[in-house]
Amino acid sequence: MNNKRLSLAEEAHLLDAQLATRRLFLKQCSMGLGALAFSPLINACTSDANGSSNTLFDPTKPLLPKTPHLPGKAKSVIYLHMAGAPSQLELFDYKPELKKLDGQLCPESLLKGKKFAFIRGVPKMLGTIGEFKQRGQSGAWVSHYMPHLAGVADELSFLKAVHTDQFNHAPAQLLMQTGSARLGRPSLGSWVTYGLGSENANLPGFVVLTSGGQNPDAGKSVWGSGFLPSVYQGVHCRSHGEPVLYLDNPANVDGNMRKASIDAINQANKETYKEFNDPETLSRISQYEMAFRMQISAPDVMNISDEPAYIHEMYGTEPGKESFANNVLLARKLVEKGVRFVQLFDWGWDVHGNSTDTSLEIGLVNKCKQIDKAITALILDLKQRGLLEETLIVWGSEFGRTPMQENRNGLEMPFKGRDHHADAFTIWMCGGGAKAGTTYGETDEIGFYPVDGKVSVYDVQATILHLLGFNHETFTYPFQGRPFRLTDVEGTVIKPILS
Amino acid sequence: MGVLHPLVIHFPIALLLLAFFLEIYGLRTSGKKYKTSIPLITFLGGIGAVFSALSGYFLMNQGDYEVSSVELHRNWGIALAIGSALLIVLYRFPPKIPHIHLLGQGALSILVLITGHLGGNLTHGEDFLSLDRPKKEPKQIVLNQDALVYADIIAPIFEEKCVACHGKTKQKGKLKLDQIENVLKGGKNGFYHGSEEGKMPLMSHRMRLPLSDKQHMPPKGKTQLTEKEIVIIKKWLSLGASPKLLLKDLQLTEEVVSGSMEEKNIGKTADWPSVPDLAAVSETMLTPLRDRGMVVLPLASGHPLLQVNCQSISDFSDKDGELFKGLEKNIASIRLSGTKISDKSLKWISGLPNLSKLYLDNTLITDEGIALLKNTTELRYLNLVGTSITEKGLRTLSSLTLLKSVYLYQSEVKIEDMAEIQQRMPKVYFDLGGYKIDTLTMEVRTEEK
Numbered sequence: 001m002n003n004k005r006l007s008l009a010e011e012a013h014l015l016d017a018q019l020a021t022r023r024l025f026l027k028q029c030s031m032g033l034g035a036l037a038f039s040p041l042i043n044a045c046t047s048d049a050n051g052s053s054n055t056l057f058d059p060t061k062p063l064l065p066k067t068p069h070l071p072g073k074a075k076s077v078i079y080l081h082m083a084g085a086p087s088q089l090e091l092f093d094y095k096p097e098l099k100k101l102d103g104q105l106c107p108e109s110l111l112k113g114k115k116f117a118f119i120r121g122v123p124k125m126l127g128t129i130g131e132f133k134q135r136g137q138s139g140a141w142v143s144h145y146m147p148h149l150a151g152v153a154d155e156l157s158f159l160k161a162v163h164t165d166q167f168n169h170a171p172a173q174l175l176m177q178t179g180s181a182r183l184g185r186p187s188l189g190s191w192v193t194y195g196l197g198s199e200n201a202n203l204p205g206f207v208v209l210t211s212g213g214q215n216p217d218a219g220k221s222v223w224g225s226g227f228l229p230s231v232y233q234g235v236h237c238r239s240h241g242e243p244v245l246y247l248d249n250p251a252n253v254d255g256n257m258r259k260a261s262i263d264a265i266n267q268a269n270k271e272t273y274k275e276f277n278d279p280e281t282l283s284r285i286s287q288y289e290m291a292f293r294m295q296i297s298a299p300d301v302m303n304i305s306d307e308p309a310y311i312h313e314m315y316g317t318e319p320g321k322e323s324f325a326n327n328v329l330l331a332r333k334l335v336e337k338g339v340r341f342v343q344l345f346d347w348g349w350d351v352h353g354n355s356t357d358t359s360l361e362i363g364l365v366n367k368c369k370q371i372d373k374a375i376t377a378l379i380l381d382l383k384q385r386g387l388l389e390e391t392l393i394v395w396g397s398e399f400g401r402t403p404m405q406e407n408r409n410g411l412e413m414p415f416k417g418r419d420h421h422a423d424a425f426t427i428w429m430c431g432g433g434a435k436a437g438t439t440y441g442e443t444d445e446i447g448f449y450p451v452d453g454k455v456s457v458y459d460v461q462a463t464i465l466h467l468l469g470f471n472h473e474t475f476t477y478p479f480q481g482r483p484f485r486l487t488d489v490e491g492t493v494i495k496p497i498l499s
Numbered sequence: 500m501g502v503l504h505p506l507v508i509h510f511p512i513a514l515l516l517l518a519f520f521l522e523i524y525g526l527r528t529s530g531k532k533y534k535t536s537i538p539l540i541t542f543l544g545g546i547g548a549v550f551s552a553l554s555g556y557f558l559m560n561q562g563d564y565e566v567s568s569v570e571l572h573r574n575w576g577i578a579l580a581i582g583s584a585l586l587i588v589l590y591r592f593p594p595k596i597p598h599i600h601l602l603g604q605g606a607l608s609i610l611v612l613i614t615g616h617l618g619g620n621l622t623h624g625e626d627f628l629s630l631d632r633p634k635k636e637p638k639q640i641v642l643n644q645d646a647l648v649y650a651d652i653i654a655p656i657f658e659e660k661c662v663a664c665h666g667k668t669k670q671k672g673k674l675k676l677d678q679i680e681n682v683l684k685g686g687k688n689g690f691y692h693g694s695e696e697g698k699m700p701l702m703s704h705r706m707r708l709p710l711s712d713k714q715h716m717p718p719k720g721k722t723q724l725t726e727k728e729i730v731i732i733k734k735w736l737s738l739g740a741s742p743k744l745l746l747k748d749l750q751l752t753e754e755v756v757s758g759s760m761e762e763k764n765i766g767k768t769a770d771w772p773s774v775p776d777l778a779a780v781s782e783t784m785l786t787p788l789r790d791r792g793m794v795v796l797p798l799a800s801g802h803p804l805l806q807v808n809c810q811s812i813s814d815f816s817d818k819d820g821e822l823f824k825g826l827e828k829n830i831a832s833i834r835l836s837g838t839k840i841s842d843k844s845l846k847w848i849s850g851l852p853n854l855s856k857l858y859l860d861n862t863l864i865t866d867e868g869i870a871l872l873k874n875t876t877e878l879r880y881l882n883l884v885g886t887s888i889t890e891k892g893l894r895t896l897s898s899l900t901l902l903k904s905v906y907l908y909q910s911e912v913k914i915e916d917m918a919e920i921q922q923r924m925p926k927v928y929f930d931l932g933g934y935k936i937d938t939l940t941m942e943v944r945t946e947e948k
Contacts (some may be wrong), residue, residue: 067797338811384932
C-alpha cells in the first residue's frame, strides 16, 4: 500500500476511476444504445402524422396571428354566458300549450327515469309567464322580457333545441366552455387564441369580463387553458374600478426605467433559457414584453368613460360600477382593437323561485333589464361600425329550465320558479357568418324534449369553430399521447344557421 | 386460414426472441436455471413459425397482394419456418459443438426481425418505420373549369384515401386504383354493380352505402370521402370515366364546385374573388410588411389571397403604399382603420385587382379618393365610418357590381340623399348607423302567492 497521503480531491478522483470499470463501461454502453434506439419510437407516438402537432405554438411569439384551415367569416367572438341558466320558456321558446296545463300535476310518463336537481315527487306544470310575440320579418318568438332585443330579432339566429348532459351548474358550464364536464380541458377562448393568435400585439388575445357579483360556479377553469400553454388562458379583468391593476408605473419610476428593468429581467430569463431550454421561459419573456406594451395601450382601450354620451345612453352604461352593460361596451372596444375572444359571464340567472331574486316574476325581469338594452346596443353598434359581419356574438347558458314548477323538497315554493333542465334550451348567435333571422330546432309542445333540429353542446362548439375557419375535427393538440380537440369525438357543424 | 396470419405471427416473434434472450442469459450463473425451459419455448415458437408461414401462404393466394412485392417476405418466412424446425431438432439431439444453440437462436432471431420487418412494410407501408417520414402535404387541387377531372381531381383523391389498400402493393378485393386502366377494370366483382351491363358502377354504390354497412367504402374508421368528392367521382363515373373529361363537362352546380373548393382550401367562396391561377406569395416577400408592423395572413392555409391589417400602426401614411409593390394581385382585404392615409393612397389601392374588403374608417379620405375605386371590381365590403364622404362619393361606386355593404356611420352622407343612391345601387346594403334605442319599459308583475 502506498503510504503517501492523498488529498481529498485526489482520493475522490481515484475512487471515481475505480468505479469506471470496463464492466461498467459496457453496461452503460448497452443501456445508452438501447435508449438511443428507443427514443425515435417514443417520439413516433407524439410526432404529427396528421399535422396535428403543436407547431402552432411558438413560445417566443405565442400570440402571433395565424391562419385558419378555411377562410373564416368571423374574426372575433363575443360570448355572452348567462351563468345560472335563464328560462328559455319565459324568453324565447313559446309554448301556448304549456300555459293551458298550468297548475296541473305533471304526468308520470314525463318523470319516469328522470333525475332533477331539486324537483322531488310529482311537480305541477308551470305555464309560461312571458307574453310572446313574433318579431320582425323573420317572425322569431321573443317575449316581453326582452323588449329591446325583440327589435333586432331579424339579426339573430336561434337554436331552439340545444341539449346537454349535465344538470348541475359547474359541470354544465365546463362542458359548454371546455367540451368536458370534468376539469382540465382548455376553454373555447383558449383554443381560438391558440389557433388564431391575436391581431393586436399590445393586448391579450382572450379577455374575460364578469358581472352579477360572483364568478360562475365552475370557477376560473371555464376560461382556463387546460393542457394548452398557459399563455392562452383568459385574462380576467376586474369588474370594479380599473379593469387591469398596476398599469400605472409606481411613483418615481418612469417609462424608461420600467423598460430598463424589464430588459434586465428578460436578460436574466434568456440566460435561464440558455441553461434549461424550457419553452415556458420564452413565454415568460414574451409576457413581460406584452405587459410593458399593455401599460401604454390598455388604459386607453379599457377605459369606457371616454365614450361619447350617446353611446352610454345607448348601452345604458354607468362607468365605474360593476355591470353587464359596462362589460358589453368594453367588449365592443376590445374587439374593435383586434382582441380575438371576449368572454362575458353574468351571474344571477338561476331562477328557482326560492326568493324574490330568483323568481320568474321579479328576479328574471330585473336580470333581463340588465342585459336586454345593452345586448341590443352591442348588436347595433357593431353593425353601424361595419364589424358585425366579422364578429360572432353568442348568447347562451349552460342549460335550460323545466316546464314544471320547482317543488324543492316536495314543498310549494314562495315564488314561481323552474328547475334545471338539460334536455332542451335556447342559444342564439348573431353576426360573424351566422344566418340572420333564422330559427333552427323545435321542442315538443311543453318544451321538454327536442322534436326537430336537436343539437348538442359539441355541435354548437363545432359551429363556432367553423365560423372562425377551423375544421373542428383536425384542430387538435397533442397531449398525453393522443391528439385532443375541443369537441373530442363528437360535434357536427350546424349548417342551417350558416349564412 | 389466411386471415389468421396477422394474429399468428406474433407468437413466433415473441417466443423465438425470448428463447434467444434466455440463451444469452443462461451464460451467466444466475440465468442457468431458465435453461431447461428453452427447448419448450423454441418448440412453441417453431410451431408458430410454421403456422405463420402456412397462413401467410394462404393469405398471399387470396390475391389481395401483388406477388412480386410479397415474394421477399414469403422467402424469408419459409427460411424462418425451416430454420426453427432445424433448431428444434438441434435441441432434441444436441451435437457437441460449443454454443451451437446460442448461435442458432441468434441466427433465427435475425430471421425473425427481417421477416417481421418486411411483413410490417406490406401492411403499414414502406416508410412506416423511417425516422423522418416526410410530412404529407395536403395536395392542392386545381379546380378551374378546364381541369382534367381524373388527373387533376380524382387521382389525388384516390392517392390520398384509397391506394393504401387498393394500390400497387396491396389490392383488397383485387381492386387497384393507382392507374385509370385499373380503375376501369374494377375488382374481383367487376366495374359494375349487379350483373346487368350499364348499371351503376360498383364504386358509386359502395360510396353511397351507409357507414355502418360492411360494404361501405372507404371502410369505417378510415378517412372518409367528403360529400363533394363523392359527387364529383360519381358524376365522372356515370359519364363514362374518360380520362379526357374536363370539369366543365360534368356540369356541376355552382354550389358543388365552390363547396368542394372550400373544402380543399382554395378557390371561390362568394365572399372572395375566384383566383384559380394565382400563386401564393413567398414568406420572404411579406417580411418588409411585417417589419412595418402589419398583420399579413393568407385567408386560409395555402390560400394565395392575403388579408392585411395596418390598424395598429399609428404612423402608417401614404408613402407606405410602396411596400405593396409586387403583391397587388394577392391582396384581398386591407384594413387601414384610423391610419394617417389620405386620398393619395387610393391610387395604389385602386390598383389591387382582387381587393374585396376595404376598411377606410376614421381616415382623411374624401369623395375625390373614393372616385378612384371604380376599377376595383371585386370590391364587396367598404367601410367609410367616420370619414368626410358625401353622397357625391357614393355615386361613383355604382360601377362596382359585386359591392354588398357600405358602412357610413359618422360620415357626411345625409339620410335624405340615400333614397336616390339606394335606387342606383339596389343590391347594396348601406348602413348610416346612428341607431338610437328608446328605453322601453317592461311591466313588472308583483302578484305574489
